[in-house]
Amino acid sequence: MTGTSPRRGGSTLAEVAKAAGVSKMTASRVLRDASGFSSETRDRVLREVERLGYVPNRLAAAFGSDQTSTLVGVCVPRLTSSLFGSVLDSIDHTLSKFGYQTMIGAHEQSPQAEESWLRAILAWRPAGVILSGRKHTPGTVEILRAQSIPVVEIWNLNTSPLDVSVGFNHFDCGYEMGRFMLGRGHSNIAYVGAESNAAGMGEVRYQGFENALADAGVECVAKEVLVDRPGFYAGFYGTETVLSRNAEIDSIYYHDDTMAVGGLFYCKSKGMRIPDDIAIAGWGGMEVASVLPERLTTTSVTTQALGKSAAEALVARIREEPVEDVLVASTRLVPGNTV
Amino acid sequence: MTGTSPRRGGSTLAEVAKAAGVSKMTASRVLRDASGFSSETRDRVLREVERLGYVPNRLAAAFGSDQTSTLVGVCVPRLTSSLFGSVLDSIDHTLSKFGYQTMIGAHEQSPQAEESWLRAILAWRPAGVILSGRKHTPGTVEILRAQSIPVVEIWNLNTSPLDVSVGFNHFDCGYEMGRFMLGRGHSNIAYVGAESNAAGMGEVRYQGFENALADAGVECVAKEVLVDRPGFYAGFYGTETVLSRNAEIDSIYYHDDTMAVGGLFYCKSKGMRIPDDIAIAGWGGMEVASVLPERLTTTSVTTQALGKSAAEALVARIREEPVEDVLVASTRLVPGNTV
């Protein structure tokens, strides 16, 4: 249509250099703002860059000089969650400020999916990767070691990370909520979660939760983990299931706020009073809960901060600057009036 | 720590070839499954690939042979929306099946942000890009033309696309809902939306909506568009604002379901009956609405299908296979009991 299209990607550095009457190397130096050129030369080069609409070829740059790739791979459980979306948003925003490009992937809590994503991504020689899986396959660990590439594990706090870990203390979140619910006089306590593949961090929160109950000599009377994505729908039906099996239940701790909201609506649809007939607690501090007539008892988490810290830590590791191995992103139990 | 790390990225094709006793080119052919080698040679090469843990360098491949990059850039308004998350998920999933890598970006409905993202991404010589902005800057359009790169515009149906458009007919969604609400006897109808920067597709839906009312000789009595991200919170407060200014309002059309749910809770908190005192309609068919005691009147949309179609269309364009210029993703008005 537009006639013979010029070579894809337009002009090259050599053309810019020639037009400016300098060598490729000098032009390269100007564009990377390295030293070794006069201000007149810089102006001349930049003028030609502008005139020719030169777009540098990062592929060539990353390829040519080993170790200089500015690609970063990020693999999250799923892209449809507002919490992971927020983390991803924050990571992408921070990384792009530092000049890195984000390549994404979703693993749905499947360690195998994470590994195959990793294999594909490593072919791009990324400067680093950010993982969120709870467990990694032996293959994943081996590859990462072999490539000796910076890795930031996010979401869960990992006290013995592969490299760097930035996350929430899910165990403590669960423990704290367990104590809180006990403190409000509940004793027939259930847990309702959902996992699409292998268990994710919800399981860690459950462990903390269970520990809190055990420390008080209480047992969790029911645990229902649906094979599904966590969400409103799963919360609704998980609640139905668990209550139909055990009518004594007086309180439920949910995988997250979406499930808690789903459960809340189930309970209300059955005419139960909250928290008198049944108490409900979530996790995540999601926006949806903020508009409910009830103030949902939950744990609010700092996803933006987590994403920013993770991205910054990764950049620091890439630049071989000192970084803390383990960074905690804060969480806070928000007592509402549903427990 | 781990001693002198070997060259980043491990072994090269040359090493594999040497170990297998063939030339680089033959090894390359085997790995790309091209023709021109015997089955014994293939086995020998693949054995060495396995033994050496060879990871191909896609950077080199993409760089070396012009036109063969398998990178695709995707820029969505934001990553925290379940709808865009679902589209992105579907795009990423489909693209990776075809061997492409997704590089993301978020523009928050700012055409400038989209342009600067595009400039950055083009430096990677992507095989194609997927855009979702309603408007593009002149610069964006010019760059795309100059690079003659396949582009798929998603989300809105664009009858005169830059290249290919895959989207929903937002205008019709609005029009249809307008007629539906009128048909239920409402006449003091308001609209509540939110836009973080420039107007997005919500504005297109509003235009369709307004047209439906106008065709029936009715005027939209109030339009409140918050400068904020669409969400539960914005829906709640937007409703408060619009109702405080006009007590006559008997029905509200919202930017999307999250805002509608926010509005629903505001109305219920004020003791209003739905739909008798006030009718509520959303857009998107989001999961959150499925667990409400009320069945929200909304337009359900096929985000997965949209993402898949967009990815497939882009791949087809890259491969220079014939593609429809304009592909419609389906939407369906779901009458609930909130209107």
Added chain:
DNA sequence: TTCCATTAAGTTACCGGTAACGTATTGCTC
């Protein structure tokens, strides 16, 4: 004035693949 450090360049080689082309061997047809 001589010497040396500094600045502003240029030159060369190379990153790891792939395209294009060349060549030896095999097997088949006429």
Added chain:
DNA sequence: GAGCAATACGTTACCGGTAACTTAATGGAA
């Protein structure tokens, strides 16, 4: 058995940058 196509390779050059090294000019100190 000559001619030819198909198969299975090998060789060479190149993509567009950057690292590492070299060179020329300048200026200040001894």
